[in-house]
Amino acid sequence: MTKKFNFDVTATDGRARTGVISTPRGEIRTPAFMPVGTAATVKAMLPESVRATGADILLGNTYHLMLRPTAERIARLGGLHRFMNWDRPILTDSGGFQVMSLAGLRKLTEEGVTFKSHIDGSRHALTPERSMEIQALLGSDIVMAFDECTPFPSDEATARRSMELSMRWARRSREAFGDRPGHALFGIQQGSVYRDQRQESADKLREIGFDGYAIGGLAVGEGQATMFEVLEYAPAMLPEDRPRYLMGVGKPDDIVGAVERGIDMMDCVLPSRSGRTGQAFTRFGVVNIRNARHQDDPRPLDEHCTCPACRNYSRAYLHHVNRAQEIIASMLLTWHNLHYFQELMQGLRDAIAEGRLAAFVSDFHARRAEGDI
Numbered sequence: 471m472t473k474k475f476n477f478d479v480t481a482t483d484g485r486a487r488t489g490v491i492s493t494p495r496g497e498i499r500t501p502a503f504m505p506v507g508t509a510a511t512v513k514a515m516l517p518e519s520v521r522a523t524g525a526d527i528l529l530g531n532t533y534h535l536m537l538r539p540t541a542e543r544i545a546r547l548g549g550l551h552r553f554m555n556w557d558r559p560i561l562t563d564s565g566g567f568q569v570m571s572l573a574g575l576r577k578l579t580e581e582g583v584t585f586k587s588h589i590d591g592s593r594h595a596l597t598p599e600r601s602m603e604i605q606a607l608l609g610s611d612i613v614m615a616f617d618e619c620t621p622f623p624s625d626e627a628t629a630r631r632s633m634e635l636s637m638r639w640a641r642r643s644r645e646a647f648g649d650r651p652g653h654a655l656f657g658i659q660q661g662s663v664y665r666d667q668r669q670e671s672a673d674k675l676r677e678i679g680f681d682g683y684a685i686g687g688l689a690v691g692e693g694q695a696t697m698f699e700v701l702e703y704a705p706a707m708l709p710e711d712r713p714r715y716l717m718g719v720g721k722p723d724d725i726v727g728a729v730e731r732g733i734d735m736m737d738c739v740l741p742s743r744s745g746r747t748g749q750a751f752t753r754f755g756v757v758n759i760r761n762a763r764h765q766d767d768p769r770p771l772d773e774h775c776t777c778p779a780c781r782n783y784s785r786a787y788l789h790h791v792n793r794a795q796e797i798i799a800s801m802l803l804t805w806h807n808l809h810y811f812q813e814l815m816q817g818l819r820d821a822i823a824e825g826r827l828a829a830f831v832s833d834f835h836a837r838r839a840e841g842d843i
């Protein structure tokens with residue numbers, strides 16, 4: 471890996487930015503939506519299909535892959551890119567969030583976390599150093615510091631203890647990561663909904679120095695209004711010449727609001743997970759294809775959409791294969807949803823580049839009916 475990791479902002483519109491992150495494995499157009507490929511697959515999608523939706527980068531995960539098939543096995547087989555047949559950038563989360571949300575019998579100390587695998591009950595340990603080692607074995611291009619995602623709600627004292635632990639882990643992550651040209655390490659801001667703590671966390675991360683900065687501790691049940699309150703001030707606390715990644719977000723209107731407030735990268739399981747449950751996102755709102763009213767409807771989900779589901783299939787067919795629990799139901803709705811999310815990102819990038827983000831956003835909201843359509 472000779473080429474460096476770079477971020478160039480090419481245009482701004484208010485607090486929103488559009489730009490390009492260059493990595494040795496390819497460029498990432500921002501603002502970017504990153505499909506989630508937790509266990510080395512974006513569920514129900516071939517990698518070439520994920521690329522066809524417009525994705526420049528996808529997510530992998532330390533927690534899942536360390537348990538199965540193990541990072542060492544993936545390394546022996548040539549690394550995660552080779553293993554899952556995706557040769558473009560991969561960002562891996564550091565595993566702490568998933569331990570707290572998936573694993574059993576967790577014990578958290580200054581050292582790190584020990585836990586029982588949700589797969590076979592075996593015991594494991596994750597520390598900043600081990601998380602960096604796993605992400606290096608996987609070969610991911612963008613590595614996340616090992617942190618604790620502060621639960622919501624947390625009182626100020628609890629949030630502070632959690633944030634300060636994450637900042638000590640951020641420094642250990644930085645030291646363990648070392649100097650890996652062409653690979654990036656992102657720090658993760660914590661501090662829950664407390665502005666002073668968000669500022670302290672940002673200052674600490676800046677002092678340690680990272681290639682990019684994530685806003686953690688959000689999309690954990692606080693609700694959109696509270697999330698947007700934090701996003702009124704948190705992004706600007708982070709270096710403006712580095713990518714800002716809002717973790718775990720979100721619904722289309724969350725994404726639009728986050729981009730308006732200066733966010734460059736987002737990830738969410740929503741388009742893929744809801745695709746498997748029959749929820750289709752369209753520019754007019756959400757279609758729940760399982761609803762009986764679609765069973766005779768010959769129209770596509772969205773006649774403006776150019777994805778394979780909308781080009782070749784009726785709502786009646788999608789309703790049928792979903793009700794029949796056919797595998798193609800997951801394939802078609804996942805493809806459609808990822809295509810819609812990427813089309814939304816392209817629309818945002820174009821609007822920012824042309825200085826017409828406000829018009830794009832009001833049009834986005836005007837079109838959408840509330841509830842199912």
Ligand SMILES: CNc1nc2c(CC[C@H]3O[C@@H](OC)[C@@H]4OC(C)(C)O[C@@H]43)c3nc(N)[nH]c(=O)c3cc2[nH]1
Pocket residue numbers: 506507508529530531563564565566567568614617618619620658685686687688689690717718719737738739
């Ligand atoms: C949904 N809301 C949400 N997700 C969050 C994440 C995890 C983001 C990862 O979890 C999955 O999204 C649920 C994605 O699939 C994999 C591949 C597992 O990685 C993505 C966070 N991760 C870390 N390290 N720190 C945080 O403060 C944090 C906050 C979050 N809020």
